Amino acid sequence: MPLFDIYSPEFDSNPYPVYATLRNEHPCYWHSGVKKWFLTRHADVSAAAANWKVFSSSQGNLVDEFASRAGNTLGTMDPPRHDRLRALVQMAFTRKHLSALEPFVREQVREIIGRQAEARSFEFVSQVSTQITVSALSRLLGIDHDDPNELREKALLMVQTDPVLRTKAPIHLEAMDWMKALAVRHIAARRAQPQEDVITSLIQAEIDGEGLTEDELILTISTVIMAGVESLSGFLTMVALNLADHSQVRRSVAADPSLIPAFIDEVLRYNTNAQRFKRVAMQDIELHGQTIKKGDEVVLCFGAANRDERKFENPDSFDLDRPERGHLGFGGGVHMCLGVVLARMVTKLFLEELLKIMPEFSRNDDTLDWLPSTNFRAPLKLVLTREGTAWQGIEKVGSDA
DSSP: OOSOOTTOHHHHHOOHHHHHHHHHHOSEEEETTTTEEEEOSHHHHHHHHHOTTTEEOTTOSSSSOOTTTTTTSGGGOOTTHHHHHHHHHHGGGSHHHHHHHHHHHHHHHHHHHHTTTTOSEEEHIIIIIHHHHHHHHHHHHTOOOSOHHHHHHHHHHHHOOBTTTTBOOHHHHHHHHHHHHHHHHHHHHHHHSOOSSHHHHHHHOEETTEEOOHHHHHHHHHHHHHHHHHHHHHHHHHHHHHHHHOHHHHHHHHHOGGGHHHHHHHHHHHSOSBOEEEEEESSOEEETTEEEOTTOEEEEEHHHHTTOTTTSSSTTSOOTTOOOOOOOTTOOGGGSOTTHHHHHHHHHHHHHHHHHHOOOEEEOOSSOOBOOOSSBOOBSOOEEEEOSSOOOSOOOTTOOO
16 A cells, blocks of 8 residues: 555645655655655755666656657756757846846736735735746747736646546646647747747757757747746745745845845745656666666655755754755756746745735635646645735836826
């Protein structure tokens, strides 16, 4: 009988007690239900993430994968092909490009938060984190789509798994087709009229002396959009959740914005939304008295590694003054999150503006519904309620004052 059910809503709601049991008693755990190994200690997860020759992503990195993605996207390629494709996509995420993007993002953040200025409470995911994320990524990547919540919905469906079927359901496959169709439209537009953006660069790129095939191009662009929208929106939601749940920390950061970088790192460690990613063993491996066979699927539990007491003192406490770093909130190795600099920039701007405008708030969700995903963890909805009689630092949106 497996120790946990990775498809269970109860496991999604709080996986950390299970992670602790796995780290301490079964650090290399064979899950007979899903036929995969689970690694949960920081040293093991970090080493496996860094060793792509032994722990390959080329057969897919989602725990429940779309067959068409494996080997055809940035996250499902190994070096050297991965490195060349990543270098092309990385051009959009350089500090130079992001510095130029920063004034636009700040303006959007202020406007989006300001829309809630008359509200006593509001739903954060649909009204704030999704709007900020899609706005920033659309500007950066050159995406043109009228409905941010629809784009977010499709991205979420792509990373979900049906908890009853325990695999991708038709609705998830339809979301993948929808995102691919979005990519096809943008590819056609850039071929007709090239621009200085990621999609044009990928169309014109050559890797190993050859351009990307049409399928590789479509799947890469689809995945970049999906990963960007899900990861950034999910992380902003986790940031807001942690602000609401740790009021003293929130007040400290509001009083001293220089603490924002430390706060971001502690959220990434304490409650990362990127919980688990899959690899495939390319050779037999002996680990903690177990033998991982060549061809076995191995799940790297980044969320568990970030709570490892062997690495972090009092890991289940949210500590703004934590001296330790080395969390795996952005993953590790060659597949470390491509949007690290973007995520930090957007989150910093979001925190600066939110805590200036709304330093006191709480959440009125006693229980949360979590994304049914075997990879990611974030609330599907988060209702925040402001405290006090007035917001600060912003005029009413649309006012003539």
